[in-house]
Amino acid sequence: MRARHVDHVNLRIPADGADDAREFYGEALGFGIEDALYAADEKPFFDVRLSATAVIHLWPTDEFEPPERMNYDHVAVVVEEPVDEIEAELAEAGVEVEKTLDSPLGATGEAGAVYVRDPFGYRVELKARV
Incomplete structure (x- = not known):
C-alpha cells in the first residue's frame, strides 16, 4: 500500500x-468553508477546505x-506563506499565537511553524512549505 x-x-x-x-x-485563517449540504x-x-485534496x-x-493532551495534540497544515507572513496574518485577524518553532520536522522535512488554538481547544500547526 x-x-x-x-x-x-x-x-x-x-x-x-x-x-x-x-x-x-474561514475568516481568520482564510480556508474555504463548504457547508451547503450541512x-x-x-x-x-x-x-473546511484546506486544498484541492x-x-x-x-x-x-x-x-x-x-x-x-492525552487524546489529541495537533493537526498540521502546510501553507504557502513563510512564518513571518503567517504571524502577520494571524495578528491582523486577532488570532493568538500559542508558539512558533523554527524547524519542526514534518512529513516533507523541516520548516518553520506557528501553532494556534481553534475556538474548541484543538491545536492547529500552520507549517511553512519546505
Missing part, C-alpha cells in the same frame, strides 16, 4: 459551534468533549 496524502480529518465540535468554526477557519440537513458535518470535517454534536 502506498499512501499519497491525508484526505481528511474528523473533528467534533460543540453543537452550537458552527458559527465559531466558520469565523475561525445547512440543507443532508449531512451531519461540514468541511484535503479537508477537515467538523461534526457539531451535543456529546462534544474538549480535546485533552
Whole structure:
C-alpha cells in the first residue's frame, strides 16, 4: 500500500459551534468553508477546505468533549506563506499565537511553524512549505 496524502480529518465540535468554526477557519485563517449540504440537513458535518485534496470535517454534536493532551495534540497544515507572513496574518485577524518553532520536522522535512488554538481547544500547526 502506498499512501499519497491525508484526505481528511474528523473533528467534533460543540453543537452550537458552527458559527465559531466558520469565523475561525474561514475568516481568520482564510480556508474555504463548504457547508451547503450541512445547512440543507443532508449531512451531519461540514468541511473546511484546506486544498484541492484535503479537508477537515467538523461534526457539531451535543456529546462534544474538549480535546485533552492525552487524546489529541495537533493537526498540521502546510501553507504557502513563510512564518513571518503567517504571524502577520494571524495578528491582523486577532488570532493568538500559542508558539512558533523554527524547524519542526514534518512529513516533507523541516520548516518553520506557528501553532494556534481553534475556538474548541484543538491545536492547529500552520507549517511553512519546505
